[in-house]
Amino acid sequence: MxxxxxxxxxxxxxxxxxxxxxxxxxxxxxxxxxxxxxxxxxxxxxxxxxxxxxxxxxxxxxxxxxxPMLGLVEAGFPSVAEEAILDTINLDDYLIKNKAATYLLTVKGDSMIDAGIQEGDLVIAERKDEAKVGDIVIAEVDGGWTMKFFRKKGQVAYLEPANKAYKPIYPEASMHIAAVVKGVIRKY
Amino acid sequence: MxxxxxxxxxxxxxxxxxxxxxxxxxxxxxxxxxxxxxxxxxxxxxxxxxxxxxxxxxxxxxxxxxxPMLGLVEAGFPSVAEEAILDTINLDDYLIKNKAATYLLTVKGDSMIDAGIQEGDLVIAERKDEAKVGDIVIAEVDGGWTMKFFRKKGQVAYLEPANKAYKPIYPEASMHIAAVVKGVIRKY
DNA sequence: ATTATAGGTGAACGTACGTTCACCTGCAAG
DNA sequence: CTTGCAGGTGAACGTACGTTCACCTATAAT
Missing domain, CATH: 1.10.10.10 (Winged helix-like DNA-binding domain superfamily/Winged helix DNA-binding domain)
Structure with a gap:
């Protein structure tokens, strides 16, 4: 009651x-x-x-x-009585640092599948016009939008998918980085 | 100001x-x-x-x-001015239905890598003692804890990893389902 | 039957809340 | 200079808040 x-x-x-x-x-x-x-x-x-x-x-x-946040999967799962809780977190606070510049995007396609990002997942994207090498970025390349790894070969920036079926993208005319991916969310 | x-x-x-x-x-x-x-x-x-x-x-x-929730990755990213926002969501409400029975677990190992769940990811697990075929479950099998797909061959329940390097687990003595995975969270 | 107790009602109280009023600046327009 | 105004101070007001008091049941133990 x-x-x-x-x-x-x-x-x-x-x-x-x-x-x-x-x-x-x-x-x-x-x-x-x-x-x-x-x-x-x-x-x-x-x-x-x-x-x-x-x-x-x-x-x-x-x-x-x-x-509540528990330990590793291998450590098992607590019964209702013995709650071996390590910590508690608020998901919003945990995932989002700069709320004003953060957006959620739905993922289309399988070009990042080897990075564990599947079609239908939500990505947490923070608006930013520059990225570090290795970041996953959302960018406009030669007129189309895409989400890929941001890489550099020497001084030349290019985008690399996480799927062997696709090839790296070297921008011909322009590449504009709109956001950096800060997290991934999947719901079953 | x-x-x-x-x-x-x-x-x-x-x-x-x-x-x-x-x-x-x-x-x-x-x-x-x-x-x-x-x-x-x-x-x-x-x-x-x-x-x-x-x-x-x-x-x-x-x-x-x-x-704010935007559309697909391919639809691009809004500038500060023109915000084409489809919806806004609260991540906690979106991901967690039954708060009292929900826990977060850190993932160890690569046995679910082909399902897009990597080592270090957080999984949202809801305590439940039964699962549907196809669910990802956290279970105790023959004394050890593991996270795998829940499958059935005829009447026999077994656990299947999402990694070709591992084999399905057919419980010898006991299998106890502790929780069903409702979501995955990854933070970069 | 009597008593004790948990759990509810209804009214009264002190106080912290958002609001409003009168007044005081500093600064820019004329 | 003076006028207007945006933006601040400080005090007063009405009210909704959490708290407390006295009282009223049911239910269970003695």
């Missing part, structure tokens, strides 16, 4: 991106007095499911807004 | 997982009156950088907490 209550509070947080106030929790769980909420909250705080700040307002704790 | 101010508010939101109150914004941007904050906020609201709810409290809008 209490897990049900805290689940509703979590849902509220997801929808509104802030914690509910007591009158809102009243409606969420079906109470008719703020005092009942107050007693419920105190129990959740004791169980470390929630936290309160110095002014009494609710703040989500780690179990709430973040995902 | 105003982008600087809203950046500080965003940072506060990231750190505290809630929006600041006016007195807190005062300290953030160096004002000494709440009224100055009030005028600043109204400007940000007009520019759609922030939103307020009916009680005047701040709520982050899309540009704040979420990441």
């Amino acid at each position: 209490e897990t049900n209550h805290s689940q509703k509070i979590l849902d509220f947080y997801k929808d509104n991106k802030r914690m509910p106030v007591y009158t809102e929790i009243m409606k969420l769980v079906g109470f008719r007095s703020k005092n009942a909420v107050h007693k419920l909250i105190n129990k959740l705080v004791e169980k470390d499911i929630l936290d309160k700040d110095s002014r009494g307002r609710l703040i989500p704790n780690n179990l709430f807004g973040e995902v | 105003e982008t600087n101010h809203s950046q500080k508010i965003l940072d506060f939101y990231k750190d505290n997982k809630r929006m600041p109150v006016y007195t807190e914004i005062m300290k953030l941007v160096g004002f000494r009156s709440k009224n100055a904050v009030h005028k600043l906020i109204n400007k940000l609201v007009e520019k759609d950088i922030l939103d307020k709810d009916s009680r005047g409290r701040l709520i982050p809008n899309n540009l704040f907490g979420e990441v």
Whole structure:
């Protein structure tokens, strides 16, 4: 029952991106007095499911807004009881450094398959006009857009696919780097 | 300057997982009156950088907490001005359905390399004791932990790696499925 | 039957919140 | 010079917040 209550509070947080106030929790769980909420909250705080700040307002704790991070696959998987959690992270914070310049792109084609990037994956791209050798870049070459490894042969920059079926691209007229790939996301 | 101010508010939101109150914004941007904050906020609201709810409290809008999603790689990349954004998503919400049962694991080894899962990647694993054929599962087989495709030959369940250098695993004594892989994350 | 307790109601209280008012600058236009 | 105005200060106001108090059940143990 209490897990049900805290689940509703979590849902509220997801929808509104802030914690509910007591009158809102009243409606969420079906109470008719703020005092009942107050007693419920105190129990959740004791169980470390929630936290309160110095002014009494609710703040989500780690179990709430973040995902537990375990060790290696080979180390196994914890049961519900013994949670051997190394750390907890927020995926947004983990993946995105410069939020204003970051975009997600859907991958088309198989030219980066050997780098573990498949068709349908999302790539996290940060807008940038220069890249380091070895970066995966999104670039406009001779009028077309593509995603490839950024390489240099001497002073000549070129793009190399991660698929033996394709050949490196040496720009004839122009090459303009639009973004550098910072991450890959795949959802099953 | 105003982008600087809203950046500080965003940072506060990231750190505290809630929006600041006016007195807190005062300290953030160096004002000494709440009224100055009030005028600043109204400007940000007009520019759609922030939103307020009916009680005047701040709520982050899309540009704040979420990441823009563009189309395909081949469609190119927008300049700062012309933002052809299809949608915005929150990565946590996108990737994680059942937060209570979800964990992140670091991948060791190359047995799933042909499925685009490399050593060092993070996998999003949802605790479950049964899997569908074709799922990637984390399982304990004959005492050891492993991540493989879940397959069936007739009624016999077995695990298949995505690497031709390895052979399928037919459990001798026991096989226990601990979790199903729901997603993959790679960070460069 | 009596008592204790967990869990709820409803009203009252202190306070921190966003808002508003009057006022004070510094700077640019006329 | 003076006028207007954007942008700040500081104090006052109404209200919504979390908290607390007294009281009311059900349920279970004695």
